[in-house]
Amino acid sequence: MNKEKLNRRERYKAELSPYEYLKELDTVDFDSIGEGDRFYLQDCGIYTSEIDEDLFALRLRFNAGRISPQQLRLIAKIVKENDLEIVLTARAQMQLHGFESDNIYAVWKELNENGISTWQTFGDNVRNIVADVYDGVGKYAEIEVYPYIQQMQEYILNKPRFVGLLPRRISIGISGNSANVSSFFANDMYMALAEKDGIKGFNVYIGGKNTEIAQDADIFLKPEEIVKFFIAFVESFHQHGYRGSRAKTRVFHWIEHNGMEAIKSCIKEEYKADFVSAGKLILQKVHFNQTESLADGSYAYCYHTDFARISADEFNEIAEIALENKAEIRLGIDHHIYLIGLNRAELSFQAQRETSTVSSCVGSEYCPFSYWSIKDETAYLPLDKINEHNIHVGFSGCLKGCGKHQHADIGIVGLKTSLYGSSEKAARIFIGGEHSYGKAVAKQLFFLIPLDELDKFLRLIITEYEESEFNDFESFSKAVLNEYSADFLALWFLAKYDKTIKTNIPVKACLKDRQKQFVYEKNLLIKHFDDREFSKNIDEKLSTGVSMITKRLFKDKQTEDKSASHFAFSSSKSATIPGAVR
Numbered sequence: 001m002n003k004e005k006l007n008r009r010e011r012y013k014a015e016l017s018p019y020e021y022l023k024e025l026d027t028v029d030f031d032s033i034g035e036g037d038r039f040y041l042q043d044c045g046i047y048t049s050e051i052d053e054d055l056f057a058l059r060l061r062f063n064a065g066r067i068s069p070q071q072l073r074l075i076a077k078i079v080k081e082n083d084l085e086i087v088l089t090a091r092a093q094m095q096l097h098g099f100e101s102d103n104i105y106a107v108w109k110e111l112n113e114n115g116i117s118t119w120q121t122f123g124d125n126v127r128n129i130v131a132d133v134y135d136g137v138g139k140y141a142e143i144e145v146y147p148y149i150q151q152m153q154e155y156i157l158n159k160p161r162f163v164g165l166l167p168r169r170i171s172i173g174i175s176g177n178s179a180n181v182s183s184f185f186a187n188d189m190y191m192a193l194a195e196k197d198g199i200k201g202f203n204v205y206i207g208g209k210n211t212e213i214a215q216d217a218d219i220f221l222k223p224e225e226i227v228k229f230f231i232a233f234v235e236s237f238h239q240h241g242y243r244g245s246r247a248k249t250r251v252f253h254w255i256e257h258n259g260m261e262a263i264k265s266c267i268k269e270e271y272k273a274d275f276v277s278a279g280k281l282i283l284q285k286v287h288f289n290q291t292e293s294l295a296d297g298s299y300a301y302c303y304h305t306d307f308a309r310i311s312a313d314e315f316n317e318i319a320e321i322a323l324e325n326k327a328e329i330r331l332g333i334d335h336h337i338y339l340i341g342l343n344r345a346e347l348s349f350q351a352q353r354e355t356s357t358v359s360s361c362v363g364s365e366y367c368p369f370s371y372w373s374i375k376d377e378t379a380y381l382p383l384d385k386i387n388e389h390n391i392h393v394g395f396s397g398c399l400k401g402c403g404k405h406q407h408a409d410i411g412i413v414g415l416k417t418s419l420y421g422s423s424e425k426a427a428r429i430f431i432g433g434e435h436s437y438g439k440a441v442a443k444q445l446f447f448l449i450p451l452d453e454l455d456k457f458l459r460l461i462i463t464e465y466e467e468s469e470f471n472d473f474e475s476f477s478k479a480v481l482n483e484y485s486a487d488f489l490a491l492w493f494l495a496k497y498d499k500t501i502k503t504n505i506p507v508k509a510c511l512k513d514r515q516k517q518f519v520y521e522k523n524l525l526i527k528h529f530d531d532r533e534f535s536k537n538i539d540e541k542l543s544t545g546v547s548m549i550t551k552r553l554f555k556d557k558q559t560e561d562k563s564a565s566h567f568a569f570s571s572s573k574s575a576t577i578p579g580a581v582r
């Protein structure tokens, strides 16, 4: 183990293991729990709302998102009996909110006794291992990974050595499909379908998180080797991962500090065999429809939730349809519910929403780090355009990024600023994610857009794409947006917004020399937005122009408070970003 000073959570672990604590769960007085109790309870899925500490919530784990109609009905019954709310998550899990001290333990017990595990869904654990929702059944399914995931979960679930004792959480995604509904490159480890010497197996990517893409570890595994590799990876992180500052304990930091080759050596010690270099990644981008035909000729239907919110009645309805049609139910990591194996394409029930490509975090109702009620404020998005072009949008309540805003075509972070008078909601926008193939996270544009301008501003960006020669936003990002600096893009869109000039970014820029790139971008801006005030402000650097034009654009909203205006225009550090200091 590394010798750095243990963080607070590690000191709890050293004093008493979570497994030992949780053996006595039936003796816990939920009316008077303290910090230590809160720490341990997370490992069995129980946590308190940081908004109201008297309220509890529960996380439910579903292996690769697979859930039976009977389980769905049981949850619906519990939700009704206890007046709870349901939120689906990006780990194909579920959160139940609204428990009080007198019902949390009874429900926890009922669920776990009926085969719905809540264990290791929070805290420093291997979280629910996810797969593509069409694993083993879709047109693009090559290797079914569910049986391997079962073995992996068996290895870690409810085991004293693994309950809450890792240095930090590990998120794992595995796909044996050549096209996936969602990208897995934000996981700490992603095993992706690949081929080597005529054998299909998996390439390994390590170190992803909400703000980073998992890196190619240059390892190829045959299907029968992936469980062994998983064990070696988890054991190795358990022994060698960092346990000091919480801000530096993810797998990403372990790699950042030691380098990929050193990490691979650690894993190899546990694996006890040499690694084979990576094969050819088999991955294509496909748009999936609400109804899809499957490999065996049956159909799948994707039930769109209300940005991850769903009711007990809907659960009952979905369970009934699944039973009637002998269909399987799977939770997607896109917050939707899939009915698999239907014998007809049309169903007589209607999903709540048309939108399928917006991934949002839970927002201020359930998370104290958000100023925004994210799910309600999706109303400020141009959903018609997002749907029309299947644009992937990630929407987070803070820079921790649970809405995966940097693994999206367009990312939005809801912030609070005093730029526009008294504290007001404003959005930071990210664009240019090359998420499908794990090539680039979306980059931040250095300004804040007031909430009520958000729809108009995003339409401007989407119109730029519509008028391009590209058929999907990600290709447009790769060929156009990502050829330019973030300051140029910020200025380009602000200038268009300001002057309502109809002009589009030329496709070709790509000048590797920074000075040449700057001159090219500056001349392009002057050519398209010729304006003396504008031109003189970008002589030395483009960011000065960004500040100038932002002030002019939103001047009627500014206060006289100079410090407030400095605060808002100067840099990303100055806006109120609650989650960044968590």
Ligand code: SF4
Residues within 6 Å of the ligand: 361, 362, 363, 367, 368, 369, 370, 396, 397, 398, 399, 400, 401, 402, 403, 579
């Ligand atoms: S992104 Fe921030 S606000 Fe949203 S759930 Fe995560 S921590 Fe909370």
